[in-house]
Amino acid sequence: SIMTNIGILVYIIAVFIASIGNVLLKISANQKYSRLLKEYTNRYFIIGTILFWPALIISLYAFSIIPLSLGVILDSTIYIFVPILSKIILKENLSFRNFIGMVIIVIGIGIFQIG
Numbered sequence: 001s002i003m004t005n006i007g008i009l010v011y012i013i014a015v016f017i018a019s020i021g022n023v024l025l026k027i028s029a030n031q032k033y034s035r036l037l038k039e040y041t042n043r044y045f046i047i048g049t050i051l052f053w054p055a056l057i058i059s060l061y062a063f064s065i066i067p068l069s070l071g072v073i074l075d076s077t078i079y080i081f082v083p084i085l086s087k088i089i090l091k092e093n094l095s096f097r098n099f100i101g102m103v104i105i106v107i108g109i110g111i112f113q114i115g
Contacts, residue, residue: 011062021048022082025044073112
């Protein structure tokens with residue numbers, strides 16, 4: 001139905017926001033800090049952590065539209081978003097194995113949707 005499709009889109013947006021948060025936390029973790037406190041008070045850590053809140057709220061809203069079983073499947077899209085964002089933002093290599101893994105995830109989501 002149209003509402004289910006909207007719920008899927010909303011949930012994927014939530015996962016994408018969480019993925020951005022993950023990449024920002026990775027940027028924070030990759031930096032060297034002179035003091036322990038700086039590790040948790042830098043902008044990447046703070047923004048990355050804050051982004052998990054809207055992701056949570058949006059995903060909770062999506063669960064009012066889609067079944068929980070579908071949300072669990074859509075959660076796997078984080079394994080697509082994070083490597084792609086890491087490639088774009090952090091200039092990390094995206095290996096052939098990563099690419100094949102992403103294809104398998106997409107196929108799995110498609111199979112779940114059909115079944």
